[in-house]
Amino acid sequence: MPPVTIKEVAKRAKVSIATVSRVLNSSDKVTQGTREKVLAACKDLGYSPNVQAKRLKLGKTHTIMAVLPFLTLPSIIERLRGVLEAFAASEFDLIPFSVENPQDREIYLASLSNRSRSDGVLIISMPITESQVQRFQDIGMPVVLIDSHHRTLKRIIVDDIAGGKMATDHLLELGHERIAFISDHLDNPLQFSSMADRFQGYRKALEDKQVKFNPQYQKQGKHGREEAKQMALELLNLSIPPTAIVAASDTQAIGVLDAARHMNISVPRQLSVIGYDDIRDADYVNLTTIKQPLYESGLEGGKAILQQIENGLLEPLEIQLPVSLIIRGTTAAPNHG
């Protein structure tokens, strides 16, 4: 059975298709009587409008594409949830593109830079090149970045400097002075500056409290639980080991906990540990950490792209969301015994 069209509804209601369209879209300019006739006909026939035709005529797709890496990462999922929430109230559909390897990039890039496929693009936790930005600009495609950066595009980011400072301040306030910092390699050109920013916040916190920075207390390495464990072991084997460690991610913080357990060092009595992200496991291992507003970043990003589609690009371009300190069981005052 072929789908019901507006024509058939018009015929059954004994009106023109223009009138049917008016009943369904514009609220006024239709008599109560004819409105009822049309509505009845729609119901009788089980009519629902062809959205493709509508979109073609209006030149709007009511669709937004989101590009994101690895759907496995819990942080990405949380952000996506926020985006979906932002769209729930609207009429917009969201098409996610999960980019798990380089060749995916080519495929999705073609789709993204086609105005007839979507009204806007969301880019989540992924780098964007100058030439891509240019392409979007050429075709006038609205773009919003979440957890990513470009000077000319609207973006939702997190204040990682403040986050690094907040973590360090927490330890300082507990009375620690020998505070170490471990992270990924800070000069990675592919990565965003988030890790480096966290380190900068750590430096600033020390400086503000006039605690001298000890280069021995800073370690960089490949990302991973095991790598972090090794770095922590080195720190804990120093002649004067730190009494507290700031890890630039929860995964690395868990590696630090492994190292402490390995050396029979009690946390938090002999060593305080603080992480960053507040991933699921953080709760399980009772890790004090800095929580990023993941869900909120998605929500704000979703709202921002909708608004940009409606009203164009508005200032401010950069929306910075605050981080917060989640105190659990891995931090305490240092043991002056």
Place this chain on the structure above:
Amino acid sequence: MPPVTIKEVAKRAKVSIATVSRVLNSSDKVTQGTREKVLAACKDLGYSPNVQAKRLKLGKTHTIMAVLPFLTLPSIIERLRGVLEAFAASEFDLIPFSVENPQDREIYLASLSNRSRSDGVLIISMPITESQVQRFQDIGMPVVLIDSHHRTLKRIIVDDIAGGKMATDHLLELGHERIAFISDHLDNPLQFSSMADRFQGYRKALEDKQVKFNPQYQKQGKHGREEAKQMALELLNLSIPPTAIVAASDTQAIGVLDAARHMNISVPRQLSVIGYDDIRDADYVNLTTIKQPLYESGLEGGKAILQQIENGLLEPLEIQLPVSLIIRGTTAAPNHG
């Protein structure tokens, strides 16, 4: 700058729009010379076809909608990843609908039963009513269920009876005989039969090995870690407590571990525990468990809906995927001391 249309390409290449369309779609019936002219014009103008127009003309949307509950659940994410993988090679887009509360249902239902919005529907881990099935059938909408059941629809499910049996067999083979089973309430009408199936598998395993089923060793309760802990405490306080516990989910198994720790019972020396699902945390707590093919279920479901759109509904309606045993550190031979 308004988007480039096929008309402008035609003008620039000095051919008709029909020819342009032929170059872009059908492979034959065009001279090499004109083909090159058209291709050059496309490139010069940066032309990409309007997909809405194409879809309207062809009556195909190249879009599939997926309905799923709570995007927070790790199992749902894994399934979704599989679905996306199945679609990656195809030209189809996937629009996910996350249903987090009852009023969402109404919204998405309207969208789903509109042939012009999508070519097919995937329903993941959600119950489907008779009347919804009827609506889909009325409009000829292809539907595939993943981790859900309806006798007339194509479905990808897991053999939960085999899973329950596999878990129990593992314990029996280790030498256990006093094996308990805890789960959600088995008579929950909203739920699928998966929990009940797992219990049935447990019963069957015992029966096959001629171990008598002890009703005292079966507990049902609300889903949750804390609730599971309480049930486990009751079991462990029996005059003759079980030496092993099968939990119908990993979350509940972790509750059992909590109970054991609370009573200073050593796992696996004094008590073996096996879970179900293989969630992320299972690895962290070193839990022996039954792994469901989550990713694979998404992959198979994705392939199935694509195939159904192309070739119609084919037998067999039900595809059953196997579960597997993941042996970690919470199961061992019973302690005959």
Place this chain on the structure above:
DNA sequence: TGCTAAAATGAAAACGATTACAAGGTAATC
């Protein structure tokens, strides 16, 4: 009741593609 203004309705032209059919051109055959 008749006239005018306003409101409701209809006819038809888009939107940008695909494709059946017609027409034109080229090559092959005699």
Place this chain on the structure above:
DNA sequence: GATTACCTTGTAATCGTTTTCATTTTAGCA
């Protein structure tokens, strides 16, 4: 060289809407 056949290309209809503009109907007022 004329006829035929085939292959390439163009013309125009179509998909299901929205919306402008013209037309008809209704309502208001004297």
